[in-house]
Amino acid sequence: AMAIAQTAHGKAVQEGLSFTELIPDDPTKQVGTLAGEVGTRSGFEKVIKKPSDISSRSPLQDFYGIITPSDLHFERHHAGIPVIDPNKHELVIHGLVDKPMVFTVADLKRFPSVSRIAFLECSGNFRTGKEAMSPQDICGLTSQSEWTGVKLSTLFREVGVKPNASWFLAEGGDAAIMTRSIPVKKGWDDAIIAYGQNGEALRPEQGYPVRLFLPGWEGNTSIKWLRRLELGDAPWQTREETSKYSEGIKGGKIRQFSFDIDARSIITFPAFPAQVEKGWIEIRGLAWSGRGKVVKVEVSTDAGKSWHIAELQEPVLDKAHVRFRYLWHWNGAETEIMSRVTDETGYIQPTFKQLIEARGADSGYHFNPITAWQLKADGRVLNKPENVR
Amino acid sequence: AMAIAQTAHGKAVQEGLSFTELIPDDPTKQVGTLAGEVGTRSGFEKVIKKPSDISSRSPLQDFYGIITPSDLHFERHHAGIPVIDPNKHELVIHGLVDKPMVFTVADLKRFPSVSRIAFLECSGNFRTGKEAMSPQDICGLTSQSEWTGVKLSTLFREVGVKPNASWFLAEGGDAAIMTRSIPVKKGWDDAIIAYGQNGEALRPEQGYPVRLFLPGWEGNTSIKWLRRLELGDAPWQTREETSKYSEGIKGGKIRQFSFDIDARSIITFPAFPAQVEKGWIEIRGLAWSGRGKVVKVEVSTDAGKSWHIAELQEPVLDKAHVRFRYLWHWNGAETEIMSRVTDETGYIQPTFKQLIEARGADSGYHFNPITAWQLKADGRVLNKPENVR
């Protein structure tokens, strides 16, 4: 990571040359950069996240396949990204256990490990209101990695979780000392104490050196920079599971502990800001469900009047982003295109209207409506915000 | 890619501060770095490739799971890494076709696309001779990515490949103008003209902006920086398929066009330079085959006398690195540990001795022997080179 940049792009940055000054007239006539310690991204690629102070959105419209490059994984943190020394960091597990214990990061890596490719999504992942919005703007707070770590169930056995433990508190070592209460059942089911992301150590933005990873659950519950787990018999009612990450539903009620990410899909191509030509277009997008596998993605190219089955790229994994594709011949006439996913529980991605009807207007988190794109006759692709509808 | 570094590590580099000067005494008491455009690797992680002038080896012993971080993907090039402008780069397809054609990179991205997670390996991926050798030293010229691109068969249909075309020449736009002859059948079967790697554009080291990707075949055939495909009726006998990438076999003969990567596995933990303690050890490694799926990995902890079935981490993909794991209790006595893979064709990874017996001593490429690690009583793990055996 601290290696001297080895390639043309790295050298340009180090020597203050502009990248374009390095472009050879004919690359076949001059020996290229020699092999390096760390590879580079091409200087021609301007793919970046969109940051605010508290989050940064993945450029979904620029992605291929299902893996999110780790440095383009979305960010959401409540007090910035801490710098944590992995040689000093420890995870304490205590409370309703036979034997309260401390694990160093090295200890955690000695246990049997598991890897899985799964998405992470912030449950507040929805924006609308303008036509000039890209998939990144609308729902860029989702990304996917291959996560590696120790199953939490293994650690539960190691400390001897007591039968009356029904919830646990997960606590981060960042400046928010972020906390969430999690049902113990999730810990036994499929929770991972992760230290690996896409083949390497977690990135600082994603919880280095160790985080909780709860497949399919709203991102905030997968506590980053994890320092402590306390087993208890009731939820703690932390600020993040009361004041935040709760949503208004019908009858003035407020729903909390809505953990599962509801199934969702979005067409990422063609999508704003792309401009397309008439003729054959491969409609491409991502679909996922926090409740299991994606079983079907349908695409409509006539504003929702009729739906076609999209192809799903193998492997179609549990609680994972799936790449879908639908080959379509566009005649050049103005229309609307959209996708909707069905997951293995039979849940079908709803429309904005269905969601508002079901929950009332004062809702918020877990808003996963079908996203429609207006395709203009000149090939521009614009978000269709609800106020235009 | 040209974004200003946003995180602690990036700032340290830019301002010439040492990374350790930025480590807070208590990260819970100071707000961390705010969200950025591009994420970072922790400054505590020193995971790097080992470069020579002509190649750079992936640190297999440091990887988790099956994805290789793109900037740690192995490199092998014959005249360095060219800088190619994707807006000017074109792919020409000609020869025995109905209609010779030119495709811009943008054209290629319009065709129906496909993604697959698959390994790439240099067929010259074997070194031995010393005890102090890591998996990276022994066989670090293999890596795995999710590749996205257009199927070559789609382009073959587009140009109308003639029935008498039996081979095609693939040519790169680097300073070696690298060329290989490929049977047309591979083009129809599963070849990809790839522009995506792990969710983003190919990295320059891996062929940006466009490369050939031949799943399961020796790395050199997957021509990078691809500029031309010529369809013909015989191989061209280029330097890379005669003088290089051919191997001595029995009777003084030289085998060429040995494309498939033979099945292989290696224990990456415990492996040099790790030092382990007695007690429970999860033996971890990678296994793969260029001829299809891995069906079995066996691990021996008694120098090959007995073998145990390792667990294979799902998803077990075709022509892909698979992560295997075997949980073992080490009593602290000196021993040797090793793994062997069986692929779906029934091929079992051979020993060094079997390979030499089958091919003679003057062989070279496609050398995939079982790698044994000596586990010393003090916990050191050393390669067992053949001259020690």
Next chain:
Amino acid sequence: YLIKSDSIPARFGFGRVATSTEIARLDIDIRPDGKGLPAGEGKPVAGKVIFAQKCAACHGVGGVGGPNGSLVTTTDPTKKRPEKTIGNYWPYATTIFDYIRRAMPFSEPGSLTDAEVYNLTAYLLNANGIIDDKAVVNAKTLPNVVMPAQQLFVPDDRKGGPEIK
């Protein structure tokens, strides 16, 4: 991923036992039943002074407005819906203590004494009209404060399937 059951040990023996001292250092959480609340107490009038000094810049004078949002309920007729605050949206009073102690003030987290946190908690409850001017907030009284929003909170009861809810 399955470890063959015959080879799973009851315990792997990695890690070490946590001492009660090191647990105590980290065990800062407060539960709705008051478990975790430290000794000490707080009063609205004392909290008001601290709030003006350390919090009002971000959360507004008297906890209304400010760049980081109101903490005190008001009825602003120009807004479509009332802002979500402690008074109208927080189901448990103990969360106020827990959250302020762990995360506020934003720019100097972890800088407040327990007494300051008690005082701030008392002030915010009072400003929201939940406890009266003279009320004392401590480990005994805080769990007994009934928050206006508590009755509104319901757990998620969705189970997947076709239902939109």
Next chain:
Amino acid sequence: YLIKSDSIPARFGFGRVATSTEIARLDIDIRPDGKGLPAGEGKPVAGKVIFAQKCAACHGVGGVGGPNGSLVTTTDPTKKRPEKTIGNYWPYATTIFDYIRRAMPFSEPGSLTDAEVYNLTAYLLNANGIIDDKAVVNAKTLPNVVMPAQQLFVPDDRKGGPEIK
């Protein structure tokens, strides 16, 4: 990945037709049957001079030794096996022309004229004892040169399965 067959068009219509001029500019490959060889010719004696100037620094005086390896076969009794060179390992003479023209000299690839490449090819064949001093190398003669190693080359005939070969 399957496109439902009813929706695959015969052609998508992306890309454009390549003109013969632009193909010619790129179509530099040489086949064993000589297809692709340009006009012109070369002789060992002329190649020897060029080699000394542009190649010997990397491939040794007379093509033996040098930091980037021998191109000419010798019998060095101190070595266990003979170094692999054009004389003992290259199956086709056309490959010499093709490779030098596309990739050498390493530090200035693409800088040689066709005449220089013909001369160098003639020189390397002669130095390896394959053609005689006076031989002329051109599009007609080069494909007819029979290389000593050609008979050694066999294609891979392995098909997977348990066989180790």
